[in-house]
Amino acid sequence: MTPSPPAPLPLPVAVLVSGGGTNLQALFDALRDARAARVTRVISSRPDAGALERARRAGALTTALADPASADEVLTALGDARLVVLAGYVKRIPPAVVARFRWRLINIHPALLPAFGGAGMYGRRVHAAVIASGAAVSGATVHYVDDEYDHGPIIAQWPVPVRPDDTPDSLAARVLEVEHRLLPSVVLELARRGAPAVPVRLSAVGSAFVAGDTLGVELEQGG
Ligand code: GRF
Numbered sequence: 001m002t003p004s005p006p007a008p009l010p011l012p013v014a015v016l017v018s019g020g021g022t023n024l025q026a027l028f029d030a031l032r033d034a035r036a037a038r039v040t041r042v043i044s045s046r047p048d049a050g051a052l053e054r055a056r057r058a059g060a061l062t063t064a065l066a067d068p069a070s071a072d073e074v075l076t077a078l079g080d081a082r083l084v085v086l087a088g089y090v091k092r093i094p095p096a097v098v099a100r101f102r103w104r105l106i107n108i109h110p111a112l113l114p115a116f117g118g119a120g121m122y123g124r125r126v127h128a129a130v131i132a133s134g135a136a137v138s139g140a141t142v143h144y145v146d147d148e149y150d151h152g153p154i155i156a157q158w159p160v161p162v163r164p165d166d167t168p169d170s171l172a173a174r175v176l177e178v179e180h181r182l183l184p185s186v187v188l189e190l191a192r193r194g195a196p197a198v199p200v201r202l203s204a205v206g207s208a209f210v211a212g213d214t215l216g217v218e219l220e221q222g223g
Contacts, residue, residue, distance in 0.1 A: 006194065007082055007191075007194035007195050008082070009035060009036065010031075010034065010035060010036055010037050010038040010191070011036060011037040011038070011082050011083055011191040011194075011195055012038060012040040012041070012080055012081050012082055012083075013027070013031075013037050013038060013039045013040065013041075013081060013082070013083045013084070013085060013187060013191070014039075014040065014041040014042070014043060014077075014078050014079070014081035014083075014084045014085070015027060015039055015041070015042050015043070015051075015055075015084075015085045015086075015087050016042075016043045016044070016045070016084065016085070016086045016087070016089040016093075017042060017043070017044050017045075017049055017051035017052075017055075017087055017088055017089055018044065018045045018046060018049055018051075018088055018089050018090040018091065019049055019050065019051060019088040019090075020049075020050040020051060020088070021042075021049065021050055021051025021052075021054045021055070021087070021088065022176060022180065023087035023088060023108060023176075023179055023180060023183050024039070024042065024051045024054055024055065024087050024088075025054050026179070026180035026181075026183060026184055027039050027085070027087070027183060027184050027187060028054065028058045028060075029184075030184030030185075030187075030188070031184065031187070031188070034188060034191075036188055036191035036192045037083070037187055037188060037191035039055075039058070039060055040060055040061060040080075040081065041060055041061045041062075041063070041077065041078065041079060041081055042054075042055035042060045042061070042062050042063075043062075043063045043064075043065060043074070043077045043078070044062070044063070044064045044065065045064075045065055045068045045089060045090065045091045046064065047064035049064075051087075051088070052064065061079075063077040065077065068091040068092075069091075069092070069094060070094065071094035071095070071096035071097050074093070074094060074097045075096070075097060075100065078097070078101075082104065082195050083104050083106070083187065083190060083191065083195045084101050084104060084105045084106070085106055085107075085108075085183070085187060086105070086106070086107040086108070086145060087108055087183065088108075089107075090122055092149070093105065093145060095147055098145060098146060098147055101145075102144075102197070103144060103196065103197050103198060103199055104195050104197065105144065105145040106142055106143065106144055106145060106155060106186070106187075106190075107142070107143055107144075107145050107150070107152075108140060108141070108142050108179055108182070108183045109126075109140070109141045109142075109143065109150050110126050110127070110138075110140055110172065110175045110176065110179060111126050111127075111130055111138050111139065111140075111141065111175070112137065112138060112139040112140075112141055112157055112159065113141040113143060113150055113154060113157075114150075114151075115133075115135075116129050116130055116133075116138075117141075117149065117150030117151070118148075118149050118150055118151075119149045121149075121150065123172075124168045124169070124172065127166075127168035127169075127171040127172045127175070128168040130162060130171065131162065131166055131167075131168060131171060135162055136161065136162055137159050137160070137161060137162060138159070138160050138161075138162050138171060138175060139157055139158050139159040139160045139175065139178065140157065140158050140160070140175055140178045140179045140182050140183075141154055141156075141157045142154075142155045142156050142157075142182060142183060142186045143155055144199060153199050153201075154201070155186055155190075155199075155200055155201060155202055156182060156185075156186050156201075156202040156203070156204055157182075157204065158178050158181075158182045158204045160174050160175050160178050161174075182204070185202075186202060189202055
C-alpha cells in the first residue's frame with residue numbers, strides 16, 4: 001500500500017452538520033489560533049441549518065447538499081479535507097465516503113456508546129432514553145464512523161452525571177457543555193498526530209464530577 005502524503009499544516013478539517021451547530025462553533029473557537037488544524041469546509045444536509053450561518057461568519061466554505069445520499073456530491077463537497085467531523089449530522093454517510101475516509105471520519109454522540117445509540121437515537125430521544133433507563137451516568141462519545149449508525153470504534157469518552165431531577169433538556173445541556181470541550185480536544189489531538197489512517201484511542205484524564213464551571217476535559221495518549 002502506498003503511504004499517504006504527510007498531512008498539511010494546519011490540517012484541513014470538514015464538518016458536516018444538520019442543525020444549530022454549537023459543536024461547530026466550539027471547533028471554530030478552539031481552532032482559531034491553533035497551528036494543527038483549521039475548519040475549512042462546512043457541509044449541511046439542509047439549506048436552512050443554523051450552522052451554515054456560523055460557518056459563513058467564520059469564513060469557511062459552505063455547501064448545502066442537494067442529495068446527502070450521493071457519494072459523488074459529498075466527496076466533491078469534502079474536497080481536500082483530511083479529517084471529517086460529523087457534528088449533529090443526521091443523514092447516513094454514503095458507504096463510498098466512509099471507505100474513502102476510513103479512520104479520518106469521526107462523529108460526536110451525546111451519550112456513552114455503545115449504549116443509547118443507533119438509528120433514530122439522536123437529539124432529545126437519547127437523553128429521554130438515558131433518564132428512562134435509570135442510569136446515573138451519561139456522557140459524550142467521539143468515535144470513528146463506519147457503515148452502521150453510532151457503531152465505529154470509540155476514540156474518547158467523557159462522563160456526565162445524571163441527576164435525579166433531570167429532564168431530557170437539562171441533561172442535554174450538561175452533556176453539550178462537555179461535547180464542546182471533548183470534540184475540539186480530539187480533533188486537535190488527531191491533527192497533531194497527522195490524522196493517522198489507523199484507529200486511535202484517547203483517554204480522558206481528570207473528573208467531570210466537579211463543582212462550578214470547571215468541567216475540565218483533558219486527553220492523554222492511549223494508543
Ligand atoms: C449534539 O448533541 C451532538 O452530540 C449530536 O447532535 C447534537 C448537535 O448539536 N450528534 P449542535 O448542532 O452541535 O448544537
